[in-house]
Amino acid sequence: xxxxxxxxxxxxxxxxxxxxxxxxxxxxxxxxxxxxxxxxxxxxxxxxxxxxxxxxxxxxxxxxxxxxxxxxxxxxxxxxxxxxxxxxxxxxxxxxxxxxxxxxxxxxxxxxxxxxxxxxxxxxxxxxxxxxxxxxxxxxxxxxxxxxxxxxxxxxxxxxxxxxxxxxxxxxxxxxxxxxxxxxxxxxxxxxxxxxxxxxxxxxxxxxxxxxxxxxxxxxxxxxxxxxxxxxxxxxxxxxxxxxxxxxxxxxxxxxxxxxx
Amino acid sequence: xxxxxxxxxxxxxxxxxxxxxxxxxxxxxxxxxxxxxxxxxxxxxxxxxxxxxxxxxxxxxxxxxxxxxxxxxxxxxxxxxxxxxxxxxxxxxxxxxxxxxxxxxxxxxxxxxxxxxxxxxxxxxxxxxxxxxxxxxxxxxxxxxxxxxxxxxxxxxxxxxxxxxxxxxxxxxxxxxxxxxxxxxxxxxxxxxxxxxxxxxxxxxxxxxxxxxxxxxxxxxxxxxxxxxxxxxxxxxxxxxxxxxxxxxxxxxxxxxxxxxxxxxxxxxxxxxxxxxxxxxxxxxxxxxxxxxxxxxxxxxxxxxxxxxxxxxxxxxxxxxxxxxxxxxxxxxxxxxxxxxxxxxxxxxxxxxxxxxxxxxxxxxxxxxxxxxxx
Numbered sequence: 001x002x003x004x005x006x007x008x009x010x011x012x013x014x015x016x017x018x019x020x021x022x023x024x025x026x027x028x029x030x031x032x033x034x035x036x037x038x039x040x041x042x043x044x045x046x047x048x049x050x051x052x053x054x055x056x057x058x059x060x061x062x063x064x065x066x067x068x069x070x071x072x073x074x075x076x077x078x079x080x081x082x083x084x085x086x087x088x089x090x091x092x093x094x095x096x097x098x099x100x101x102x103x104x105x106x107x108x109x110x111x112x113x114x115x116x117x118x119x120x121x122x123x124x125x126x127x128x129x130x131x132x133x134x135x136x137x138x139x140x141x142x143x144x145x146x147x148x149x150x151x152x153x154x155x156x157x158x159x160x161x162x163x164x165x166x167x168x169x170x171x172x173x174x175x176x177x178x179x180x181x182x183x184x185x186x187x188x189x190x191x192x193x194x195x196x197x198x199x200x201x202x203x204x205x206x207x208x209x210x211x212x213x214x215x216x217x218x219x220x221x222x223x224x225x226x227x228x229x230x231x232x233x234x235x236x237x238x239x240x241x242x243x244x245x246x247x248x249x250x251x252x253x254x255x256x257x258x259x260x261x
Numbered sequence: 262x263x264x265x266x267x268x269x270x271x272x273x274x275x276x277x278x279x280x281x282x283x284x285x286x287x288x289x290x291x292x293x294x295x296x297x298x299x300x301x302x303x304x305x306x307x308x309x310x311x312x313x314x315x316x317x318x319x320x321x322x323x324x325x326x327x328x329x330x331x332x333x334x335x336x337x338x339x340x341x342x343x344x345x346x347x348x349x350x351x352x353x354x355x356x357x358x359x360x361x362x363x364x365x366x367x368x369x370x371x372x373x374x375x376x377x378x379x380x381x382x383x384x385x386x387x388x389x390x391x392x393x394x395x396x397x398x399x400x401x402x403x404x405x406x407x408x409x410x411x412x413x414x415x416x417x418x419x420x421x422x423x424x425x426x427x428x429x430x431x432x433x434x435x436x437x438x439x440x441x442x443x444x445x446x447x448x449x450x451x452x453x454x455x456x457x458x459x460x461x462x463x464x465x466x467x468x469x470x471x472x473x474x475x476x477x478x479x480x481x482x483x484x485x486x487x488x489x490x491x492x493x494x495x496x497x498x499x500x501x502x503x504x505x506x507x508x509x510x511x512x513x514x515x516x517x518x519x520x521x522x523x524x525x526x527x528x529x530x531x532x533x534x535x536x537x538x539x540x541x542x543x544x545x546x547x548x549x550x551x552x553x554x555x556x557x558x559x560x561x562x563x564x565x566x567x568x569x570x571x572x573x574x575x576x577x578x579x580x581x582x583x584x585x586x587x588x589x590x591x592x593x594x595x596x597x598x599x600x601x602x603x604x605x606x607x608x609x610x611x612x613x614x615x616x617x618x619x620x621x622x623x624x625x626x627x628x629x630x631x632x633x634x635x636x
Contacts, residue, residue, distance in 0.1 A: 032551050151551045160546070164531060164567040167617070171535035172348040172562060174298070176338055179617045181295045181321045189530035189617045203294075214568045215529045215582055224618040228319060 006055035006154070009041035011075055013061025013068050014095055014123060018140035019086035020044045020060050025143050036154050052078030056153055059132075062088040062246075064095060064123040076130040083149060084126040087139035087243050091211055094139075095123040096246025100254070123246065134159060139209040139243040142194050162193040163214035166206050169197035178205050183229045185239055190216040190249070208250065209243040218253035233257045266469060267477035268445075268456040273331070274305050275472055276415075280376045283468075285413055288344060289378035290337065295323050297337040299344075302378065309334060316423040316610070319619025330449050332379060335423045336609050340384050340538035341377055345391065345408050346562070352545075354557040368557075372407040378415045382434035383426075383609040385416055385441050387538035393601055394541045413464065416441035419496075420448075420488035425610030427500040427623065433607055435492040443468065446485035457485045496608075500623045504604050508595040510630040515587075519628045524583025527620060531564035533612035534589060539605045544569055565589050590625060 010020055024045060026033065040050040057079035063072060076082060087093050098106060103121040107114040126132055136149055136159075145161055152159040162168070166188035170177065175197055178184040186205030188197070192213040199206050212218070218240060225231045231239075240254040268276070280287050281303075289302040290309050297309045313334040315322045326333050351368040358364060380388070395405040416437030419426075428434030437444045442465035446457040457477050460466040477485075534540045544563035549556045563570055565588045571579035579585045597605035606622075613621045 029551055036552065147551060151549060151553070154551070155549070155553045162567075163569075164564070165528070167530040167532050168535065168562075168564070168567070171339070171532065174339060174343065174348075176294050176296050176298065177321075177532070177615055177617070180319055180615050181323075181338070183320075186617075189528040189532070213530075215585075217525075217528050217582065220526050220528055220618055224319065228619065 005036060005038040007038045007040040007050075007053075009052070009054040009057045009075075009079065010039075010044065011041075011057060011059045011061075012043065013059065013072070013088070013126075014064040015061030015086065015088040015093060017044060017060070019089075019138075020058075022085075022141050022143045022146055023058070026147060029147060033150065037150070054079045056081045056083065056150075059084050059089050059126050060086050062092045062095060062123040062125060063129055064098075064120050066118055066120065069120075069129065072126060072129050081133045081153065082126070082130065083134045083136060083153075084132045085136045085146065086141050087137065087209065087211060087247075088123075089126045090135040090137050091125050091244050091248075091250075092123040092246030094243055094245070096251075097241060098123055099246055099251070100241065100258075125246065136161075137192055137211040138194055139211075142196075145194055164193055165189050165213045166191045166193050166195065166197050166200070166210070169193045169195070170200050173197060173201070175200050178203070179225075179229075185225055185229060185231055185235075187221070187239060190218050190221050192216075207239065207242055211244040211247045212249040216249045218249055219256070222253055263460055263466070265477045265482055266458045266472075266474040267481055268458050268472070268474050270305055270331070270454060272472060272474060273456060276468070277302065277304060277378070279468060279471055280413065283374075285374045285376035287376045287378055288341075290332075290334070292323065296321060297323065297334050298339065299337070299341065299377075299379075305331060308332075308379075313421065314423070316425045316614045317619075318425070318613050318621045319616050321614050328449050329454065330421075330447060332417045332445070332447050333421055333449070335419060335421060335426055336381055336384065336611060338611075338615060339536055340387060340609070340611070341380065342387070342391070342538050342540075344375060344377065345388070345405055345412070346395070346541060346543070347371070347404075347560075349559055349561045350404060352558045352560055354555065357554040370404040370407050372404070372411045374411045374413070375408075376413040376415065380414050380416045380437065380441060381419055381609075382416070382437045383428045383607040384538055385414065385437050386428075386433045386607040387609070388414070389438075389440065390539045390601070390603065390605060390607065391541060393603075394539075414441045414443075416444040416461075418444065418446045418485070418489050419492050420446065422492050422495045422499070423610060423614075424499060425613045426496050427502075427608035427610060429493055429496045429608070430500045430502045431504065431604055431606055431608045435496060436489050441465075446489065448481070448484050448488065455481070457482060500608075502623075502626065504598070506630075507604070507626065508598050511591050511595040511626070514629050515591075517629050518633045519625070519631075520583050520587050522628075523586045523620070523625055524581060526618060527582050527586045528618060529566040529582045529585050530617060531566040532615050532617060533620075533622075534564040534566060535562060536611040536615045537593075537606075538609060538611070539593075539607065540564070542570065565592070590622065593622075594626065 099122045149159045179186040187208035188206040191208045192210045240250045355365045395402040419435035542563045593605045
């Protein structure tokens with residue numbers, strides 16, 4: 001029995017390409033994947049581009065220029081299922097730091113001829129512009145989680161991925177809590193699992209690159225680390241404003257400190 | 262009463278060696294990174310000799326002692342639970358052959374012979390509580406039971422306490438309870454350092470016979486008892502609670518305003534439940550190959566703080582942090598009594614210490630017992 005292979009497209013908006021690379025990084029699985037999926041559009045892998053429609057579109061990157069506003073709508077129109085991959089696509093990425101600053105002032109400082117720059121004042125996630133079927137968090141995304149998303153798509157299932165905290169991954173592996181045992185700042189309790197507690201395993205506090213977990217409460221963590229670990233307001237804002245600066249829970253907490261000031 | 266023996270430091274080494282000869286992997290406390298946690302040990306020198314810890318809500322620091330105590334600390338980051346109820350355990354796998362038929366293979370249960378050295382009173386009580394959960398007549402968890410049967414437990418009476426210890430308020434400690442194979446009391450002062458050993462099972466008795474120890478005299482026994490009693494008085498000052506009232510207070514105050522406050526403070530990160538030695542929840546997860554022709558089913562620790570835990574046939578029954586915290590606290594202290602005829606807490610204090618925002622269960626209970634207007 002032969003069945004038409006579903007057609008896959010991989011799109012890039014404002015991003016570093018690292019999440020698309022996670023797909024190419026699936027070396028052992030790529031050939032199997034190719035038997036079941038027709039890779040129709042994937043610029044990072046091949047310049048051969050086939051026109052739509054597509055069964056599955058993986059979208060990397062945030063929306064940060066006027067052209068992208070139109071392009072993302074065209075992609076939605078041509079795709080049966082849209083999955084946003086990575087921090088840029090799900091929360092605006094590192095470049096969402098601009099959301100907290102004056103874009104004109106920044107452009108003047110950075111570029112010799114700011115007049116040539118066409119940009120939006122905010123870097124925003126894909127879901128702010130079109131309906132997204134699934135968001136895969138992480139900076140960069142986990143290859144294992146990406147394979148779960150692709151496998152679930154092929155099997156016609158919903159991906160089963162954790163929405164709990166990084167702490168659960170530490171505890172399952174018996175990794176010592178850096179926060180309690182050494183008073184180190186760690187965003188693990190407010191961040192979604194998926195990385196396998198990579199940083200805590202290497203003696204570093206989690207810096208939240210997988211974004212807010214379900215029911216993330218940065219405010220409660222902030223109140224504690226400021227009082228008990230003597231983290232300054234300024235440093236707490238910096239902790240929240242990195243790869244997931246634009247994620248609503250993190251952004252809300254960092255902005256609260258600016259309002260207070 | 263069975264006899265009490267006296268052991269020197271080198272006898273403890275002989276005990277560990279003997280367990281090794283009898284095929285046991287000996288697991289005990291060790292200084293690992295910045296904490297005292299459990300892992301394989303070979304000799305007394307592997308134990309946290311001269312170390313202790315400082316503990317309070319959301320705070321743990323490793324500290325030096327001014328003596329050479331081997332067990333001069335209380336409890337560390339995680340208990341023995343991970344050796345009995347494994348954090349993640351494969352149950353079976355299934356492969357689909359070219360004719361489309363599924364072949365199922367059960368995963369063999371891992372149940373090595375293990376000797377746990379340094380089980381504290383609260384921890385032994387917790388193991389017994391988990392026994393009643395996993396070995397309930399009619400619904401015996403076989404992997405748990407097999408590991409439990411392969412276990413040799415050496416208890417240690419507590420002669421020191423942390424401010425977060427409250428075993429005595431729940432009917433336990435600081436002396437290790439019945440059923441443990443062997444139990445030690447450590448006596449250290451400026452001129453002597455020895456252990457009192459008693460056997461609690463025929464297996465423990467058998468092992469002691471092989472060590473040819475001398476019998477402890479009345480003065481030495483009294484020295485040990487004095488230390489235990491001193492610790493009992495200390496711990497009793499850390500919290501007093503009436504278990505029956507506790508249940509009534511919690512269940513009568515289901516809509517107390519303070520739950521709201523706890524819901525704002527708690528991170529629902531699940532740390533308390535994963536360091537708790539009696540929590541037993543697990544989730545069943547499947548890892549499926551890309552093509553769907555191979556699947557492996559695992560059982561993995563879960564927590565009432567995760568979204569999946571409260572997701573029942575199409576709906577979330579605990580949609581906010583408040584309801585998850587309330588589920589944990591009321592189950593642990595109140596409805597556990599209805600379910601198993603005892604409290605699900607042994608006062609080890611881990612949920613207090615390892616909470617990244619320092620929520621203290623004792624404070625929560627006290628506040629919830631107050632009339633709302635008086636908060």
